[in-house]
Amino acid sequence: MMQLFGFFRSGTSHRTRIVMNLKGLDYAYVAVDLRADKHLEAGFKALNPQGLVPVLVAEQFVLSQSSAIIEWLEGRYPTPALLPPDAQGRATVRAMAAVVGCDIHPVNNKRVLDYLRKHFGADELAIQRWCATWIDAGFEALEVMLAADTNRGRYCYGQTPTIADAYLVSQVEGARRFKVDLSPYPNIVAVDQACMELEAFSRAAPLLQSDAPH
Ligand SMILES: N[C@@H](CCC(=O)N[C@@H](CS)C(=O)NCC(=O)O)C(=O)O
Incomplete structure (x- = not known):
């Protein structure tokens, strides 16, 4: 199952959750507590050297940057389309x-x-x-x-x-x-x-x- 590393009130995590829900995708949510600086710890930085959420782990690879994650989701799961055809x-x-x-x-x-x-x-x-x-x-x-x-x-x-x-x-x-x-x-x-x-x-x-x- 895909894993989404995020934080409840992070806007970039929020927009990614919306897209995953619109696509009807099931995922495990892994909370990264930004208030406790968990995103700056070595374990999380091994996933994303930028130390920022969200991170999506899918199909044996790791994706960062919500815009890249969202574009990947759109390409990999085209239905329903979240971009116009033209x-x-x-x-x-x-x-x-x-x-x-x-x-x-x-x-x-x-x-x-x-x-x-x-x-x-x-x-x-x-x-x-x-x-x-x-x-x-x-x-x-x-x-x-x-x-x-x-x-x-x-x-x-x-x-x-x-x-x-x-x-x-x-x-x-x-x-x-x-x-x-x-x-x-x-x-x-x-x-x-x-x-x-x-x-x-x-x-x-x-x-x-x-x-x-x-
Ligand atoms: N351009 C990145 C920005 C990611 C980002 O800045 N995430 C915020 C939460 S919304 C974060 O991890 N902030 C931690 C910090 O500023 O220390 C994206 O779209 O994924």
Whole structure:
């Protein structure tokens, strides 16, 4: 069985869980406690030298980087398709995913926030403002992209969930954690609500994972 190494409230783990659930894949979840720096221990770094979650162990090989894992899952388990059939559609979906994956998440990652606390004296209010700044910058653009697409149904693109929804829903979760006001983003909130009606998304929620506080 595949093993997914992750952490309950890691956005990159969350988006990967959503994709695995949408594909109907069974997997063993291995919790890596980022609060206890388990990801920096030699045992985990032997799996991923970057010391970051998620890691997927499948078919005797080890994959890191959620975007690479998600693309591998899409190629290996093509049904249901989480990318559109046409090149323009695929590029549009990947662009929306990249707003989160390349431009919001990396600057709000734990190690970045720890660095701001340690070397720049950032207190929790400053951290909250930092995170909100980059979430707002990405969400403002995504909101425009969603509003402009008149062929869209209830999800980010087309009539069915795509990888863009997996990225967006996990980032909305992070936005709520950092107390970002979501009222300027009605299309994002509506997409999140539509996705959360699907079991694949609701079952992937951070607080439902075995390593979440109960
Ligand atoms: N680009 C990587 C980023 C992975 C990543 O940063 N994961 C976070 C959790 S969401 C992590 O392990 N953070 C540990 C740290 O910052 O020390 C991916 O998409 O997989």
